[in-house]
Amino acid sequence: MEPEPKLYEKYLHEIWKRQSFTGQLNTYKNEPIRTIDIGTHNLSDAGPDFKHSRVQIGSLTYVGDIEIDLDYTDWKKHGHNIDSKYNKVILHITLTNRFKQHYVFTKAGRKVPTISISELIEDTEIERISKKTHPNNNNNKLKCFDLNDDTSYKIKKNFIINLGIERFKKKSTKIYSRAKELVFINELKLKEPVIKYELTEQFNNRTFSHEDFNNRNIWKQLFYELIFEALGYSKNKSPMLKLARYADINFMQSLGEDDDLLTRIESSLFKISGLLPDVENTSDGELTEYERGLFGNWQKIKEIYDSKYLNETQWNFLNHRPQNFPTIRIAGGARLLRDLLENNLITKIIKKFEEIRNDKVLINSLRSIFIIKTDNYWSDHYVFSKPSKIKIKYFIGASRADEIVINVVLPFISVYFDIFGKQVLSKRVLKIYQMYTQKSDNKIVRQVAESIGLEGYKKRTIFSQGMIELFRNYCSKNKCLECEIGKIVFN
Secondary structure, eight states, X not given: OOOOOOOOHHHHHHHHHHTOOSSOEEOTTOOEEEEEEOOEEOOSSSSOSEEEEEEEETTEEEEEEEEEEEETTHHHXXXXXXXXXXXXXXXXXXXXXXXXXXXXXXXXXXXXXXXXXXXGSOHXXXXXXXXXXXXXXXXXXXXXXXXXXXXXXXXXXXXXXXXXXXXXXXXXXXXXXXXXXXXXXXHTTOOTTTSOOOOOHHHHTOOOOGGGGOOHHHHHHHHHHHHHHHHTTTTSHHHHHHHHHHTOHHHHHTTOSSTTHHXXXXXXXXXXXXXXXXXXXXXXXXXXXHHXXXXXXHHHHGGGOOSOOOOGGGSOOTTOOGGGOHHHHHHHHHHHHHHHHHSOXXXXXXXXXXXXXXXXXXXXXXXXHTOEEOOGGGGSEEETTEEOSSOOOEEEOHHHHHHHIIIIIHHHHHHHHHHTTOHHHHHHHHHHHHHOBOSOOOHHHHHHHHHHTOGGGTTBHHHHHHXXXXXXXXXXXXXXXXXXXXXHHOO
């Protein structure tokens, strides 16, 4: 017997587009549903699957969004119930709904009818869409998979190592460019993002000396931005970076120095991010002491803040594990920011390179700086006002700490040592990068490692970074004949 085609949500999107149902759509209250306009397919990762749809349910016509999930329980699993981007959903469509639940609830508390369509789809329709949408089971393999076995192991290794170094240099160049930009902003007394600016030709052609970078706040702001961007992962990088630029280091330094600094930092970050609950319109019984404290602190701080705010809808909670929700990452970032302000975090890192002779000890010491355990409120909350049944142990765990060391600390400190002429220490940074072994890998690295037969190296940083570089700049762009492996395989 042929296996039943696996159904992905995108197949259900196709079925909704075609309206290829075998019978009448009805709610669980037996109200007929008529589709007037399927809406616009939302191809981004954020928000409902179809926007601006029009459906008639019973005798009423609704205009809004449609969300499609495999199962009824995905509404909560995917965090739609706590994401305001889903407040305009008018119909929740699922393949399965075991207990025939009638509704889901938006963050605003509105009931949305949910329906199951499993009995309204023909098997042949599923199979046809499956073949169209997912025709090749080897889509996760590289083009040279099964073809590069005869390519020299040494050639593969050396090529990946070179790509790993190339990727490191690209990151360092990007960091240096931003450092120069911060010098420009500082010299002209500009404030991001209130005043827009363009780098002048004179500035672009200028030769910089180490004296241009003597302002410590330039380094603190740069490090702050890089850390927050790294904590954002791919889907929240942009708002995390904006947050670090809106609530910049000068503003953070104006918050004072005492035992309550962390609370003021959190109050500022959560309010400016748009994620702090609207305390004024919430009854006291629904608020914790921590939430009231954040709001109270912001009331004292807001008079000295003169930059922009983000909106809650700019943040992406969808398809994130709760441990990676922006609320958790901002709370973790707040603790690193306190170390940057109070404990001279950058100086601490520099001293480790200067004083720790053993490379393995240095690596473990760097990693440990960025492993941040949860405390108090955030040990049992992923978002505000909704306690979690599962205890949260870390704001930043070992794997994310590795990512920060590799993608932020090493290229950042390499640029610092280069600017101030500390070439011996700069070379040591590259040595640490070459010998660093990570606690985990990712899907791209596993895919490339398997395809080119280098599975044993996927947790070695220089190799994993090289594999990412290979995939993003060669494989995914079909530049096989520019790749050292592809030149041999396809010629």
